[in-house]
Amino acid sequence: MAREYSIYDVFTDQKLAGNPLAVIFDGEGLTAEAMQAIAGEIKLSETVFVQKAENTAYTARIRIFTPARELPFAGHPTVGTAIALAERNHADAGGSLDQVSVLEENIGPVRCAVRLRPGEASFAEFDLPRKPVKMDYILEKGGIANALSLKAGEVGFENHLPSVWSAGVPFLVVPVHNLRSVESLEFDPQMWERVAPYADGALSSAYVYCRGGIHHRARFHARMFGSGMGIAEDPATGAAVAALAGAIQHFDALPDGHHPMIVEQGVEMGRPSFIHLHIDSKDDEIVKARIGGQAVRVASGVLDL
Numbered sequence: 001m002a003r004e005y006s007i008y009d010v011f012t013d014q015k016l017a018g019n020p021l022a023v024i025f026d027g028e029g030l031t032a033e034a035m036q037a038i039a040g041e042i043k044l045s046e047t048v049f050v051q052k053a054e055n056t057a058y059t060a061r062i063r064i065f066t067p068a069r070e071l072p073f074a075g076h077p078t079v080g081t082a083i084a085l086a087e088r089n090h091a092d093a094g095g096s097l098d099q100v101s102v103l104e105e106n107i108g109p110v111r112c113a114v115r116l117r118p119g120e121a122s123f124a125e126f127d128l129p130r131k132p133v134k135m136d137y138i139l140e141k142g143g144i145a146n147a148l149s150l151k152a153g154e155v156g157f158e159n160h161l162p163s164v165w166s167a168g169v170p171f172l173v174v175p176v177h178n179l180r181s182v183e184s185l186e187f188d189p190q191m192w193e194r195v196a197p198y199a200d201g202a203l204s205s206a207y208v209y210c211r212g213g214i215h216h217r218a219r220f221h222a223r224m225f226g227s228g229m230g231i232a233e234d235p236a237t238g239a240a241v242a243a244l245a246g247a248i249q250h251f252d253a254l255p256d257g258h259h260p261m262i263v264e265q266g267v268e269m270g271r272p273s274f275i276h277l278h279i280d281s282k283d284d285e286i287v288k289a290r291i292g293g294q295a296v297r298v299a300s301g302v303l304d305l
Helices: 032-042 075-089 141-147 179-184 189-195 238-252
Strands: 002-010 019-024 046-051 060-065 097-105 108-116 122-127 133-135 163-166 170-175 205-211 220-226 231-234 257-265 273-282 285-304
Touching: 002 075, 019 032, 019 075, 019 285, 032 046, 032 060, 046 075, 060 075, 075 097, 075 108, 075 122, 075 238, 075 285, 133 238, 141 189, 163 238, 170 238, 179 205, 179 220, 205 238, 220 238, 238 257, 238 273, 238 285
Parallel strands: 019 046, 060 097, 170 205, 220 257
Antiparallel strands: 002 019, 002 285, 046 060, 097 108, 108 122, 122 285, 133 163, 163 170, 205 220, 220 231, 257 273, 273 285
């Protein structure tokens, strides 16, 4: 059976930057085992399979697979698929389009706003389907530092400490002293497996961050290592930024109000990505948050499967 697909670079307005995503537009009739095998064949950070929504009011149901396992939710697949479907469904319309769509993911319905403009990279943002929560684990700072090939004194800044957060996918978020520490670290997956907790039945991935960035607009600079997902390093990770939002609220004690910021990632991989994070805070808690970014199509074709 011929199944059309496209590849998008997500969280960027430039081709061959950001995080590549494969979107299989006809995922009907495929078993979970077949989808996992296809994702393993494609070997991008995530591959999305689009299916008919169970709720007819929603745009589509999507299944998200890394090369190693299925995820209940992920950021760059949500942004990329929302844009891919909007561009595909309105290819003949031309002009500008502002659209709200809902994608059914394993975590639940995810509301997305999509903006298409002629001559510009399309933009989408989504409301976090689940607010980030802190997961209590005993963490050994020295072991974490060793797994990142850093000195223990380089782990942590100000009052930020390593902690595990999840907005659907757990991450061990690791603050480090400065940009140079983030750039120079070397991730050891075997050592990481000995020091990182298993959360929700899977090894927590590493999301390493510091304040500032290469780009003057970046509030934070980050890298993600997901050996448990089959991802050596990821150029952009929306689900990790969703988790990071909890750490930012917790450690920075954001005042009541709206807090927009940009997290840059993928710089060390030569695929710079810019993830838009918006946090609405009240009484020391996140009331709501959303994540967004641009995406550009770089390839289309047909799978003979």
